[in-house]
Amino acid sequence: MTKEKEFKGYLDRLRENLEVLDEQIVNARAMSRKRGKDANALQWTKTLRDLIELRNTTLDKIKIHLLGRDQTGAPVEPPDNYEINSDVEFEREFQKVMKPWTEDGLKVKCEDCGIESEEVSGHECETSNCDSVWKYHYLREKCHEKRLKAKRLLECESCHIKSEDADQTVESTSKGDVKAMLQTAALQIKILKTFPIDQRISKLEELLADKLEVAPGMESAYEAYADAIQKELNNTIAERERLAETSKQ
Secondary structure, eight states, X not given: OOOOOBOOOHHHHHHHHHHHHHHHHHHHHHHHTOTTTOTTHHHHHHHXXXXXXXXXXXXXXXXXXXXXXXXXXXXXXXXXXXXXSHHHHHHHHHHHHHSOOBGGXXXXXXXXXXXEETTOEEEEEEOSSSSOOEEEEEEXXXXXXXXXXXXXXXXXXXXXXXXXXXXXXXXXXXXXXXXXXXXXXXXXXXXXXXXXXXXXXXXXXXXXXSOXXXXXXXXXXXXXHHHHHXXXXXXXXXHHHHHHHHHHO
């Protein structure tokens, strides 16, 4: 079994610094206790003090790395970060950080292809529903690109909702709009049938000539409305011609 190759990253260097400082503190403490025997004992006491301060500074760096800073810029304390067993939870995280890292430790498993690689990183993806929700997924760059191609979000021209089913959304929305527009046309035709035939034709022509400003996605609904009016106009003109022929006889 091959031994995993260690690498010197930021956390590993902090860990090494602590190990070296611990060794130096032990040595300085021993030397500082030789008062009366060693003329440099007082200097060793000062060195011990400086080493302990440096170790505390290094520990604060690790704590900030794990817990961050509060609004004042001070390191966040474990009770402010964990709801229960704050000391235990923090110690667990600290022990994980203090373990030697290896190159394999930087590899993360891709959610799609299952390959563990340093190329895998978190990609924020939007879900394909109307209530858009963003979620991070660990993916290789190639798998992320495949997701974007396979699940590219389309925007509905009518309601401006982003969805994979944008085309279906437009279609279902248009069916309701078509029905409403046909009902409008039927009501207008019903009213116009009470008018004299020439006036009825004139009004129908005005309705067709009046180009309404059509909202995106409403084109098919307007076309259905215009077709209904045009059909009624054609029938009314034919009716007038029949009446004219009848009057001649």
